[in-house]
Amino acid sequence: MSVGRNLEAVSPVDYSQRARKAQVREAYRTTVKEIIDVEPTNNAPLIQFDQEEQSKPRIPGNDALVITALLANYEIERVFIDSGSSADILFGEAYDQMQLGVSPSKQWTLRWRSCTSKGHDLAPINIRDLSLRKTCLLKFLVVDIPSAYNVILGRPTLNIFRAIIFTYHMKIKFPVVGGVGEAQADVLQARKCYVEAIKRGKKRILEETSGEENPSKRGKDPMPRRELKEETPITVQPVEELLTVELIPGDPDKTIKIGSKMKEDVREQVINCLQKNKDIFAWTPKTWRG
Numbered sequence: 001m002s003v004g005r006n007l008e009a010v011s012p013v014d015y016s017q018r019a020r021k022a023q024v025r026e027a028y029r030t031t032v033k034e035i036i037d038v039e040p041t042n043n044a045p046l047i048q049f050d051q052e053e054q055s056k057p058r059i060p061g062n063d064a065l066v067i068t069a070l071l072a073n074y075e076i077e078r079v080f081i082d083s084g085s086s087a088d089i090l091f092g093e094a095y096d097q098m099q100l101g102v103s104p105s106k107q108w109t110l111r112w113r114s115c116t117s118k119g120h121d122l123a124p125i126n127i128r129d130l131s132l133r134k135t136c137l138l139k140f141l142v143v144d145i146p147s148a149y150n151v152i153l154g155r156p157t158l159n160i161f162r163a164i165i166f167t168y169h170m171k172i173k174f175p176v177v178g179g180v181g182e183a184q185a186d187v188l189q190a191r192k193c194y195v196e197a198i199k200r201g202k203k204r205i206l207e208e209t210s211g212e213e214n215p216s217k218r219g220k221d222p223m224p225r226r227e228l229k230e231e232t233p234i235t236v237q238p239v240e241e242l243l244t245v246e247l248i249p250g251d252p253d254k255t256i257k258i259g260s261k262m263k264e265d266v267r268e269q270v271i272n273c274l275q276k277n278k279d280i281f282a283w284t285p286k287t288w289r290g
Contacts, residue, residue, distance in 0.1 A: 045175050049166045066190040078150045085154025092144030148196040247278040
């Protein structure tokens, strides 16, 4: 896979709600148009994966599809073919090392993971094997965050190239003039990327939990953690001052509290009622009934 040197700046993708609604309307119109006007497929070559294509015994495992590419005349390893990505991504470290001398179109901040995107660039990309190749112009999102990969080619690339991926054979195939082109994945590079991604993840977790990382390098957390404050438990409090009444006169161990704001005659009636029915109170476990 190769990408030409000259890059053209373009505006960033619009992630607003209006843009998403417009994409839904466009998808509906496109679907209706495809039903009415179906493109002929007579000229399209047949793409298939045969068991005989495996020149070497298959290495067991569920590895990612990682290939080597030529990007602006630079041979770039660790190019991840990801059908789950909605964008073609060029990571900032690889972009800076290439020293293309072209600034991306616009800079803005992505809220996910507090990473900074450097913008978009258009570049002609070439996927090839020894004899057949195909060149298309792609839009790369240049993202300045650490990654085990240098480039991620997502669904935009697969759709533009009309490519088919097959992880069992670790290959990607696409129609070209005169046949079918293909690119073979590098299992060793895929496993190295996996190990590096695991190490990066563990390192980040340790830095976040230990707090030893310099806060100025981490950037602003899009979801700041709320500090838990120790609060005094809420208990029920009386709404007025209470009076202590002895149910058995002369016995300070058998008392009860009543409100102090009752009228004098009402308070006397309540005290007399409680003292007459003092036997209903259980003062010790032995006096409990039932």
